[in-house]
Amino acid sequence: MTRATDHHPVRLRRSVLSVPADNPRALAKIKDLAADAVIFDLEDAVTPEHKAQARDALVSHLSANRPDGEAIIRINVAESGFREADLAASVVLRPDAILLPKVESPADIQAVLDWLSDNDAPESLRLWAMIETPRGVINVPAIAEMGRTVGGRLDCFVVGLNDLRKATGVPALPGRTYLVPWLMQVLLAARGSGLDAIDAVFNDFRDAEGFGTECRQGRDMGYDGKMLIHPAQIDEANRCFGIDQAALDEAHAIIGAFARPEHAGKGVINLDGRMVERLHLDEALKLATKADIIEKRKVKP
Numbered sequence: 001m002t003r004a005t006d007h008h009p010v011r012l013r014r015s016v017l018s019v020p021a022d023n024p025r026a027l028a029k030i031k032d033l034a035a036d037a038v039i040f041d042l043e044d045a046v047t048p049e050h051k052a053q054a055r056d057a058l059v060s061h062l063s064a065n066r067p068d069g070e071a072i073i074r075i076n077v078a079e080s081g082f083r084e085a086d087l088a089a090s091v092v093l094r095p096d097a098i099l100l101p102k103v104e105s106p107a108d109i110q111a112v113l114d115w116l117s118d119n120d121a122p123e124s125l126r127l128w129a130m131i132e133t134p135r136g137v138i139n140v141p142a143i144a145e146m147g148r149t150v151g152g153r154l155d156c157f158v159v160g161l162n163d164l165r166k167a168t169g170v171p172a173l174p175g176r177t178y179l180v181p182w183l184m185q186v187l188l189a190a191r192g193s194g195l196d197a198i199d200a201v202f203n204d205f206r207d208a209e210g211f212g213t214e215c216r217q218g219r220d221m222g223y224d225g226k227m228l229i230h231p232a233q234i235d236e237a238n239r240c241f242g243i244d245q246a247a248l249d250e251a252h253a254i255i256g257a258f259a260r261p262e263h264a265g266k267g268v269i270n271l272d273g274r275m276v277e278r279l280h281l282d283e284a285l286k287l288a289t290k291a292d293i294i295e296k297r298k299v300k301p
């Protein structure tokens with residue numbers, strides 16, 4: 001059976017590095033970094049006075065250089081007055097996705113979908129949404145529904161805890177105690193529509209131990225990867241959200257078993273004394289696809 005959530009292609013998003021579009025030294029570094037995806041930020045990392053200059057810098061950079069993995073452009077909110085120009089530049093630059101900050105309702109997504117279809121954006125251009133305000137978390141199930149439509153573009157959620165902490169007054173406690181319920185709400189809504197979910201940034205980029213602990217927490221909550229602010233965070237995120245060899249071997253065993261002629265058409269089989277169902281085959285194929293993407297990456301982690 002094909003479900004409304006099955007149309008999202010498998011992507012590798014362990015490490016999603018944010019780079020301010022107006023920082024030429026950081027932009028120049030990207031080609032040597034092993035991040036799975038790069039967010040070129042036109043929003044909060046850029047002051048209002050630098051917005052136009054940052055957009056121009058991004059146009060010249062991305063026209064001449066493409067990252068190894070996915071390229072995502074984070075644009076400004078509609079009320080800023082910069083959105084239209086950001087969208088226009090994005091359509092020309094053809095990134096893999098546009099990241100919308102502070103998404104609070106399905107209407108926020110719909111407005112951008114309408115603009116993109118009015119302006120002949122390619123069908124392949126995806127949308128990512130930051131869930132980082134109280135209304136965003138409250139409405140996350142309805143926002144996620146936008147990802148169930150084939151051709152609906154919505155592909156991935158990114159949690160923004162800096163904004164959410166500021167808006168709610170919930171402090172940054174170790175273990176993110178009072179934030180975990182919201183993180184899980186976002187995760188569940190994402191999965192209900194087959195979307196990926198990326199955990200929030202960890203601000204203290206010199207604290208490798210704290211970062212590792214938070215990566216493992218995000219992974220154990222089911223997240224696909226982490227949004228990063230500094231190159232020093234890439235290797236640990238790739239490791240933590242990566243694929244271990246035992247899991248990959250198991251995936252290949254499952255794929256091989258279902259491919260045997262005697263198992264054709266079977267929903268459930270015996271694999272060395274364990275029950276394996278087709279749902280395990282789906283997971284195994286996803287893992288093997290991710291492993292193939294890692295294998296083809298130019299900059300090896």
Ligand code: COA
Binds near residue numbers: 201231
């Ligand atoms: N992407 C690519 N390169 C980066 C980078 C990033 N996000 N952050 C730092 N670097 C580079 C620096 O340019 C520096 O290289 P250089 O010496 O050739 O200039 C090198 O990595 C070491 O950087 P470091 O000196 O440790 O930090 P910094 O003071 O240059 O930068 C920040 C610290 C926090 C300002 C910077 O990491 C940053 O801007 N991060 C992204 C912020 C962001 O996108 N925020 C919005 C989303 S929350």
Ligand code: MG
Binds near residue numbers: 044101130132163
């Ligand atoms: Mg934010």
